[in-house]
Amino acid sequence: MALKEALLLLLFKCCAKKLGKSVVLIESGRHLGGVTSGGLGFTDYGDKSAIIGLAEDFYHRIGVKYGKTTETYTFEPHVAEVVYNSYITEANVSVFFDYRIISAKIVDKKVESIVVEKSSDSQISTNVVITAKMFIDCSYEGDLMSRANISYTFGRESNALHNETHNGVQMLTKHQFPDGIDPYVIPGNKSSGLLWGISDETLARQGSGDKKIQSFNYRICLTNNKTNRIDITKPDNYNPQHFQLLIRLIEKTKPKSMRSFLKQDLMPNHKTDFNNEGPFSTDAIAMNYEYPDGSYETRKKIVKQHEDYNKGFLYFVGHDPQVPQHLRDEMLTWGYPKDEYKDNNHWTHQLYIRESRRMSGQYLMTERNALGTDVVTDGIAMASYRMDSHNAERVVVNGMVKNEGDVQWPQNYPHPYPVSYGSVVPKSSECHNVLVPVCLSATHIAYGSIRMEYTFMELGEASAVAAVMALEANTSVQEVDTKALKEKLNIK
Structure with missing residues (x-):
């Protein structure tokens, strides 16, 4: 079981343990919780009624940590990790920290065992073989899924493939440059070359498919508490040329606050969850194309590039003389928190991997599910967020720089809708004892609605119960009685 989003398998492990099964939890890093303990302290949820089961319990425990009796959805990273660790302590389970999967042994369409290596120092002498009857891949990347020969895809499907309307290439208006921003190093001089971060590719047809990935960034926890603040210093590989588009954007829009290009959601104790905002921000557009199928070494380089870019962005805004003084002053009130x-x-230890591989499973979730047009009867979790894709490329259109790929649709949050059990189950022709609750079977645009952390938690819990049911019935994950599963999950 490869795991980056450790909470999911953590909940699975605690749930399975309560049901009398032994479980091994494997975490490729040194912390539990993935991006939720890695800076995403401002929870996106749409309709709160969609948050059920252990997901609801998690947010209730967060509230308790802040002296509240109700669920709390805005929190500091270290508080989230404390709550995750409490599940481990209560269930009395051990965790294989700093291990990642390198291979899987398949026998009769079942994963019989996997080999894991030390993430920080891979040597054959420290490899571990883990044998189990059931596996759940809760990673952001789907590394067990791929090694189990389960089919998957990544990138964006064309609208025509599954009769959708907002998939594929999308040149829309959100997080978009205003008209008139020149893309060239010397304005008006095409021969001077493009500014950093702009692709020389020709914009493809609207709605056409490709293998481009919506952008990653970091959910950045900073503080403006002077006694808890560490100054933002110049990062590795800093290059102010990477941020010249920001200067042109500032010159064009004349922002009064850096909130126009840095989304700031306040958290307790004078901290914030900084996120992408506007056409040029912390999203490292087009820097992640090789991530889904990349080797561990390739991914490590991509992670470092994103870290350098995000830290460089903060430093540039606070220190570069091209940035107006009032914006620099505002940025300098923030710094890294000493207690995180x-x-x-x-x-933060966790890059915000918004989307990577997606399984080609027993049932495919599409935009029709998110809109309520298609309603599944085997729903094991609820989603309610709008379909949300960040930009995937930055190109030149009619001599101006434009972003492509951002979708936020519909504008009003949809009503909660069920996520199919079939979407976390491989095709029966491929594998019988693996469930995939994060890299689940969904189109790119449907995944943009499902990919909220609370829904992942619910899918992880449901996968745990389903795994136990399959074990007790001596059957495959495909043959689990979904009606009985929903009853155990208290889903009507």
């Missing part, structure tokens, strides 16, 4: 990420120089 103490073992990682106060920087």
Whole structure:
């Protein structure tokens, strides 16, 4: 079981343990919780009624940590990790920290065992073989899924493939450059070359498919508490040329606050969850194309590039003389919190991997599910967020720089809708004892609605119960009685 989003398998492990099964939890890093303990303290949920089961319990426990009796959806990273660790302590389970999957042994369409290696120092002498009857891949990347020969895809499907309307290439208006931003190093001089971050590719047809990935960034926890603040210093590989588009955007729009290009959601104790905002921000557009199928070494390089870019963005805004003084002054009121990420120089351990591989499973969730047109009867979790894709490329259109790929649709949050059990189950022709609750079977645009952390938690819990049911019935994950599963999950 490969795991980056450790919470999911953590909940699975605690749930399965309560049901009398032994479980091994494998975490490729050194912290539990993935991006939820990695800076995403401002929870996106749409309709709160969709948050059920152990997901609801998690947010209730967060509230307790802040002296509240109700669920709390805005929190500090270290508080989230404390709650995750409490599940581990209560269930009395051990965790294989700093291990990742390198291979799987398949026998009769079942994963019989996997081999894991030390993430930080891979040597044959420290490899571990883990044998189990059931596996759940809760990683953001789907690394067990791919090694189990389960089919998958990544990128964006064409609208025509599954009769959708907002998939594929989408040149829309959100997080978009205003008209008139020149893309060339010397304005008006095409021969001077493009500014950093702009592709020389020709914009493809609207709605056409490709293998481009919506952008990643970091959900950045900063503080403006002077006694808890560490100054933002110049990062590795800093290059101010990477941010010249920001200067042109500022010159064009004349923002009064950096909130126009940095989304700021306040958290307790004078901290914030900074996220992407506008056409040029913390999203490292087009820097992640090789991530889904990349080797561990390739991914490590991509992660470092994103870290350098995000840290560089913060430093540039606070220190570059091209940035207006009032914006620099505002940025300099913020710094890295002393009490967060103490073992990682106060920087989050988790890149925000919005989307990577997606399984080609027993049932495919599409935009029709998210809109309520198609309603499944085997729903094991609820989703309610709008379909949300960040930009996937930055190109030149009619001599101006434009972003492509951002979708936020519909504008009003849809009513909660069920996510199919079939979407976390491989095709029966491929594998019988693996469930995939994160890299589940969905089109790119449907995944943009489902990919909220609370829904992942619910899918992880449901996968745990289903795994136990399959074990007790001595059957495959495809043959689990979904009606009985829903009853156990208290889903009507």
